[in-house]
Amino acid sequence: MRPTAKFSISFGLVTIPVAAYNATDSSTSVSFVRIHTADGGRVRNQPVCSLEGIEITPDEIGRGYKPDGGDTVVPLSDDDLDALPLPTAKTLTILAFVAGGDIDPLQMGKGYYLGIDSPAAAKPYVLLREAMERHQRVGLGKIALHGRETLAMIRPVEDALVMQVLLWPHQIRSLDGVLPERQTEVAPAEVAAAETLMDSFGELSEDDVHDHYREALEEIVAAKLAHREPEFPAGEEQPTGQVMDLMAALQDSVRAARKSRGEDEDEAAGGSSGGGAGPGRTTKKSTAKKTAAKKAAGKKVAAKKSAATKTAAKKATAKKASGGGRRAG
Numbered sequence: 278m279r280p281t282a283k284f285s286i287s288f289g290l291v292t293i294p295v296a297a298y299n300a301t302d303s304s305t306s307v308s309f310v311r312i313h314t315a316d317g318g319r320v321r322n323q324p325v326c327s328l329e330g331i332e333i334t335p336d337e338i339g340r341g342y343k344p345d346g347g348d349t350v351v352p353l354s355d356d357d358l359d360a361l362p363l364p365t366a367k368t369l370t371i372l373a374f375v376a377g378g379d380i381d382p383l384q385m386g387k388g389y390y391l392g393i394d395s396p397a398a399a400k401p402y403v404l405l406r407e408a409m410e411r412h413q414r415v416g417l418g419k420i421a422l423h424g425r426e427t428l429a430m431i432r433p434v435e436d437a438l439v440m441q442v443l444l445w446p447h448q449i450r451s452l453d454g455v456l457p458e459r460q461t462e463v464a465p466a467e468v469a470a471a472e473t474l475m476d477s478f479g480e481l482s483e484d485d486v487h488d489h490y491r492e493a494l495e496e497i498v499a500a501k502l503a504h505r506e507p508e509f510p511a512g513e514e515q516p517t518g519q520v521m522d523l524m525a526a527l528q529d530s531v532r533a534a535r536k537s538r539g540e541d542e543d544e545a546a547g548g549s550s551g552g553g554a555g556p557g558r559t560t561k562k563s564t565a566k567k568t569a570a571k572k573a574a575g576k577k578v579a580a581k582k583s584a585a586t587k588t589a590a591k592k593a594t595a596k597k598a599s600g601g602g603r604r605a606g
Contacts, residue, residue: 282422283394286405286431287370293393293401297422297440300388307491358424366421369429369440374414380430383449386442391431406433417443463523470527477534 280296311320323332340358341350364370393402409415409432416431420440428443493509500507 295391297389369420371416371418384443391438
């Protein structure tokens with residue numbers, strides 16, 4: 278890999294020359310080109326001057342800055358940018374060490390692998406990495422990359438240091454207009470059922486982190502080139518529509534997750550009763566069976582009492598008849 282930037286990490290009085298390498302590869306992502314639908318020709322963006330209306334060459338393109346609240350554009354040359362008093366242009370100065378959980382994931386941007394840029398940097402490089410790993414801390418600092426200053430986080434990953442570009446706090450939008458207008462409450466049983474559903478999810482498999490969209494798109498392209506219909510593997514139909522009964526949807530989701538792992542109904546019932554959050558249909562069936570059994574037992578007892586009452590009545594009638602016959606004689 279070729280480094281995209283070279284600078285030094287300032288750690289107190291220790292300086293570590295490093296080279297930054299792109300940690301991600303965007304070339305493998307799906308991208309489309311724009312075409313003219315009438316004939317399939319490519320639609321390109323041409324650099325055209327807004328004043329003269331003519332196309333210009335790349336060496337005629339420069340930088341300009343538009344201040345807020347105006348239409349004036351101020352030209353800026355490379356010399357103007359080089360004259361900026363930025364100590365971060367060549368050095369990433371670590372300003373603080375914080376716990377990794379204190380960084381809002383919304384701030385995290387592009388990642389870079391950091392490697393040593395000279396043999397003398399090996400020992401301080403390893404020292405910083407091991408110190409952060411043992412202390413469970415990440416370093417925060419500022420660095421100028423690609424013509425602009427940005428926040429950066431340095432953290433240990435395996436045997437290397439990784440730099441994560443961070444957005445400025447003012448670049449994170451507020452939650453105004455996102456949250457529901459009215460406060461929504463959920464029952465404890467619903468929360469427990471949701472926790473049971475979370476526990477029923479297994480580990481991520483290799484297939485889960487595979488780009489199936491890219492494969493399907495490539496199949497469509499291959500089918501068009503071969504003048505045939507695309508062939509896709511049959512998959513499970515995903516449920517759609519509005520959820521009306523949240524509790525029933527949670528319970529059905531738990532059963533579906535367990536079924537996908539090959540667990541039978543009995544195991545599911547045992548797991549749900551042990552977690553205290555499984556008021557599923559299996560438990561309802563078991564309760565119904567117990568209730569039916571109690572009713573049947575009650576009917577048997579009532580039948581026995583009724584039969585005993587009828588027998589006692591017959592005996593009393595027979596005695597009365599016998600006594601009456603004797604008095605008549």
